[in-house]
Amino acid sequence: MTDIAHNIRVLKEQIPASVKIVAVSKTKPVNDILTAYEAGQRIFGENRVQELLAKKDQLPSDISWHLIGHLQTNKVKQIIPFVSLIHSIDSFRLLTAVNNEAVKTGRVVNCLLQFHIASEETKFGFDESEASEMLESSSFKELKNVRICGVMGMATLTDDQKAVGKEFGNLRVIFNNLKDKYFRDNAGFSELSMGMSGDFKTAINEGSTMVRIGSLIFGERLNR
Numbered sequence: 001m002t003d004i005a006h007n008i009r010v011l012k013e014q015i016p017a018s019v020k021i022v023a024v025s026k027t028k029p030v031n032d033i034l035t036a037y038e039a040g041q042r043i044f045g046e047n048r049v050q051e052l053l054a055k056k057d058q059l060p061s062d063i064s065w066h067l068i069g070h071l072q073t074n075k076v077k078q079i080i081p082f083v084s085l086i087h088s089i090d091s092f093r094l095l096t097a098v099n100n101e102a103v104k105t106g107r108v109v110n111c112l113l114q115f116h117i118a119s120e121e122t123k124f125g126f127d128e129s130e131a132s133e134m135l136e137s138s139s140f141k142e143l144k145n146v147r148i149c150g151v152m153g154m155a156t157l158t159d160d161q162k163a164v165g166k167e168f169g170n171l172r173v174i175f176n177n178l179k180d181k182y183f184r185d186n187a188g189f190s191e192l193s194m195g196m197s198g199d200f201k202t203a204i205n206e207g208s209t210m211v212r213i214g215s216l217i218f219g220e221r222l223n224r
């Protein structure tokens, strides 16, 4: 059996206190999340809206829920009233949808821009020039109900930690460039969400401020 509380303790010994741990609970039952909660974990990440909604109502209300997976514009509305951070903004269209729903609820919603840093074709995300174009546009400046808190990226799925480190390094450079160009006086632009169970140490070496850990906490998943 997976000892979730033990796994969290072990992780905390390996991760500096300044780095936030998002416990990725996708596919895992509510009871597992509650066990992690009782061990002190408060930030949880899910990648599917329906699953997140179903679990959330059965769990304590002081959990910070992060949406970490690809988000469709037609699913945005349901998470806006409560979501703490959306890691996966990968288009201006999606950011606009988030803003428009946030206006309706009177919230300012925290968002990360997802960048495509892996060599795989399938991962979602901006490249630096696309993001710059968006951040410079007047239509972006009209979005008053979203707060861009930083960037997120997923490295190539490989055991080659040197290659992974290079990709995370690229993301750190993008983060620093954007900070210099568009968020210089904005202390809120501070998060570099990178690192998962297989590569979190590499990510932290490259400057990660937020790691998203699933299987090392909850045990292996069958898929996703």
Ligand SMILES: *Cc1c(COP(=O)(O)O)cnc(C)c1O
Pocket (backbone or CB within 6 Å): 024, 026, 047, 068, 069, 154, 196, 197, 198, 212, 213, 214, 215, 216, 224
């Ligand atoms: C599933 C997932 C994770 C966690 O993966 P593990 O390898 O189980 O730690 C992190 N980030 C995203 C975007 C995910 O979909």
